[in-house]
Amino acid sequence: MRLVRCKYNSAIRWGVLKDSRVALLKEPPFERIIPSKKSISLSRVKLTVPAEPTKIVLVGLNYRDHAAELNMPLPIDPVIFLKPPTALLAHGQKIVLPGGVDRLDYEAELALVIRKEAKNVSAEDALKYILGYTCLNDVTARDVQKKDGQWTRAKSFDTFCPVGPWVETDFDPGKSTVICRLNGAVRQRSQTTNLIFSVPYLVSFVSRVMRLFPGDIISTGTPPGVGAMKPGDHVEVEVCGIGVLKNSVVSENKAKRSHR
């Protein structure tokens, strides 16, 4: 099932997307999923970020082939970091290259959305706490990351967290392929069988650090092949079995002008 969040009649609503039609939900999908009988055409709604997280938790190096590419040893524990919810960006919207940033990178990732409050859950129970899965682009100002020696500023600019286009509930995170395309050319491609830490392990690990709430997002790390984007580029994150998250890049000065 594809769960969308969308703007319809100036309100943000959850819905179930099927055959280009959206059946709006009577309540957010965390406790139960009750679609209304009436559906509306997808063309009449505007998709927005399919979650309202209190936090977005991301994992550093988590693909064996990415570690090999970087000539780095496999981590003993996941290295986690946060992006603020203010960095979220919907499918189809523009990533803004901030003034003063010289190197803007894409990182295609599989992400999951939490369904119910989770604290100290075991890996065996972890799947019960997941609503579903989505695509995420962990946009990074690589020059800032190197300059700062830590990741907060480099990963947290507004628009640096595209997520979507929807949440897929019927998905096996252990058997998928994650792809990044830049202007139509494949730049990253790997299988989730290359994940060092599995989805259940990550949910358990993070829940032992911080309490997770419905709508929180955990992103599972990026495959080899990260690289730079520039204004005018079109970037796509595809997770096979979920869909394709598409965004383009604009420079901050141009974004400001277009908002005047």
Ligand code: MG
């Ligand atoms: Mg990443």
